[in-house]
Amino acid sequence: MKLFKSLSVAAMAIALITSSVSVVGAASSLKGKIVINGSSALLPLTLQAANEFKKLNPKVKISASAAGSITGPQSVRKGIADIGAVDWDASQDVPGFKKFDGQVAHKVAVIPFAAVVNKNVKVDNLTTKQLQDIFSGKVTNWKDVGGSDGDIIVVNRAFGSGTRVNFQMKALAGSEFLSKGSNYKEVKSSGDMKTAVETTPNAIGYMDLVYVTSNMKAVKINDVAPSEANLVNGTYKVWGFGYYMTKGQPDGATKAFIEYIQSSKFQNGSLKKLKFIPISAIK
Template structure:
């Protein structure tokens, strides 16, 4: 009986190992190349997911770049990218941009956006009206919104940025931005915005939470902090879904990558660590 039990245990172990090898083999048999372009807000998520996916699928090559949301669906339309990362559903019309015909939107993340200031700014909270006045150029000194007597330096994203679209629609409620002046700067990416706000005294800008550092401060808006909990409970309104756009339905390898990002493992793991919010959290 003892030898029979030992044999049974051994057989089960062999079966488990065989099954595991089979699963790994099936995953690693996937091969191909994926080119991703678009949103700089989504770039940290894309790079993290690509690293994890390539470890499980070493025959898959993934290259990712970010030049602003609008370049994502544009690159897909031109056939130079398989995935266009964008901070709005580019298969639908949005203010300032027509829909991209024939493209399919795949929801991959919830992105909280925040108004941010250089760490020297003595303001912690702004109302919607104050934000509108600052970003439109009506208010130009921090003392007029409860801060020190200092000129406000407005840092804006260039046209075509999905972060800009979301911030203008949801934080500024559609109010136009100032577009020139001695105290105005315009940057091309989320990384550039981070650098500008960190290194420019009295600066104000906006970005998604993954880029916020200790050298800046994310402001409350109307007394509500830009946190995951406040996005989920509906009190903080400045957020949007992040999408991967494809030309029609994706091919096998691209589909597998998108499904990995949408999986519970990634959504509740690496995605949350990067300060994005799982798409399942928003009902």
């Protein structure tokens, strides 16, 4: 009887090992090349997912770059990218941008955006009206919004940025941006925004939470902090879905990569560690 049990356990172990090997083998047989372009806000997520996916599928090559959201669906339309990462659903019209016909939008993340200031700024909370006045150039000194005396330096993202689209629509309620002046800077990417706010005294800008560092401060908006809990409970309004755009329905390695980034394992693991919020958290 003991011998029978031992043989049974061994047989089960061999079966499990064989099953595991076949699953790994099936995964690793996937081949192809995926080119991703677009949102710099989504780039950290894309790079992390690509790193994990390539370990599981070593025969798949993935290249990713970020030059702003609008370049994502543009690259897909031109046929130079398989996936366009964008901070809005580019299959629909949004203020300032017409929809990209024939493209399919795949939700991959919830992105919290925040108004951020240089660490020397003594302001912790701003109202919608104060943000509108600052980013339009109507208010130019921090003392006028509860801070210390100092000229406000406005840092803005260039036109075509998905972060800009979301911040303008949701933090500024559609109010227009300042576009020039001695107290105005314009940057091309989330990384550039991070550097500008970190190194420019009295600066204010905006970015997704992934890029916020100890050398800056994410301020409350209307007394509500930019946190996952506040976003999920509906009190923090400055956020958007991140999308992967494809020309029609994807297949092969592209389809498998999108499914991987949408999987509960990635959404509740690496995605959350990067300060994004799982798409399933928004009902």
